[in-house]
Amino acid sequence: MSSHDISQPDDNLPHEQEKGGEVEAAGNPFADPGLPPHEHRQQDIDERAARRSERTIALLFTVSMLATVAFIASYVAFPVDKIIYVFPIGHISALNFSLGLTLGIALFTIGAGAVHWARTLMSDVEVADERHPIEAAPEVKAKVLEDFAAGAAESGFGRRKLARNTLFGALTLVPLAGLVLLRDLGPLPQDKLRHTKWAKGKRLMNYNTMLALRPEDIAVGSLTFAMPEGMKESDHDFQTQIAKAALMLVRLQPENIKDKRELDWSHDGIVAFSKICTHVGCPINLYEQQTHHVLCPCHQSTFDLSDGGRVIFGPAGHALPQLRIGVNKDGYLEAKGDFAEPVGPAFWERG
Known part of the structure; x- marks a missing residue:
């Protein structure tokens, strides 16, 4: 920067440039016309x-x-x-x-x-505000506030x-x-997550064959997946409903069932529990016949189906919900109502 630039800091301000502007306009096509x-x-x-x-x-x-x-x-x-x-x-x-x-x-x-x-x-008057950059002087600040007040009034x-x-x-x-x-x-817990398609009198349908299940269809030590009667894969909300209503059936020897309520809610050793893990809602599909344990493949939560579906290992917060079942007059397995508590993660325990 030259000494001239330092000693003349106001040379570039509009009011300084306007001096002699008419002379510049005659010989300079790029002069500021104002x-x-x-x-x-x-x-x-x-x-x-x-x-x-x-x-x-x-x-x-x-x-x-x-x-x-x-x-x-x-x-x-x-x-x-x-x-x-x-x-x-x-x-x-x-x-x-x-x-x-x-x-x-x-x-x-x-x-x-x-x-x-x-x-x-609003006002459309164009105003050229001449001021230096960086910090403004007190009088400039006062002018800005005054201009703002005037602009607010003119708007x-x-x-x-x-x-x-x-x-x-x-x-x-x-x-x-x-x-x-x-x-x-997500759905409201009060009217969506607390209820499933299971209801009193609904038959248990084999998830693979879509046929109604009889007690003799389930062998001791086997694991069978079921869903409520009336559901079809073509239903627009099938995936939403099956995510809550998916059921797994295991037939145990009645003397091996440790929990009294589980025994009362079963039929001839056939117990029905929700297939949805109570940790984060993964589907359970691994069954250990000798111990009567089921394992969630996502985070290894383990449940004992011979003792009320209680948690014996892993991060799951509570036991698997059990579905009370029986046999109707035609010999088919049927539900005696809905699950006693909501299926899936334990949001409802924090109510």
């Missing part, structure tokens, strides 16, 4: 035009509020499996289409209203109450769309 004369908008000189703009802004914010309400209503009204035809998109989920459309309108109209407010009602935020209040309404309602989506984090 700001053009300010042209007033219709809203600046006609209060009726300003009020029309305010009503337009309020209309956009109101549409945003209505779209947010429609978003929430669509979430409640449309089932997840409803399909509709929309030209030219084709077949699409009614829920996804309605949520995307209403949320898009809600966000777009807030943006459009804010842009229209800025372009028609009409305090005076244009209709536009301001509808903006607040739109901004308040839009976050509700995000809160509604939290509902998809």
Whole structure:
């Protein structure tokens, strides 16, 4: 940096450059021409035009509020499996289409209203603020605060109450769309996780053959997987329901059953327990015939099926839920009700 640069720090400020600007413009095509004369908008000189703009802004914010309400209503009204035809998109989920459309309108109209407010009602006077970088002097700071106060007054935020209040309404309602989506984090324990498809009188169906099971179909020492009568793999919610209702059957010698309730809930040594591990919900499928233990392959939790399905090793928090079973008049195994406690991880013990 030359001594001239150090001694003349204000050479590059706009008001210094403007000196002799007319001479520079004649010989320098890149000279700063300065700001053009300010042209007033219709809203600046006609209060009726300003009020029309305010009503337009309020209309956009109101549409945003209505779209947010429609978003929430669509979430409640449309089932997840409803399909509709929309030209030219084709077949699409009614829920996804309605949520995307209403949320898009809600966000777009807030943006459009804010842009229209800025372009028609807020001050559009261009001001060249001459100041050095780094820390400003106290008088400059005071000027900034003064300019901010003036800008706030010129924006009409305090005076244009209709536009301001509808903006607040739109901004308040839009976050509700995000809160509604939290509902998809999982089913509510009270009405979803506490109940399965098992009910009194439902027959036990072999998971592989889809045939109703009789006691003689289950040999001593064997492991059989079952599901409730009436479920089909073609059902839209089959995977959700089988994840809770999956059942494993083992036939023990009645004298080998240690737990009295387990004995009362069994039939001729056939015991029925949930197949879902009580640690993190993995399916159990490893059976040790000599010890009557079942092992979860995910984290090695081990349960004793001859002693109420209690945990004897691993991180599982509680015993496997047992299903009370019996035999109907036609000789088929049937459930006497649902599981006594929710299946899977022990969320319900923390109630």
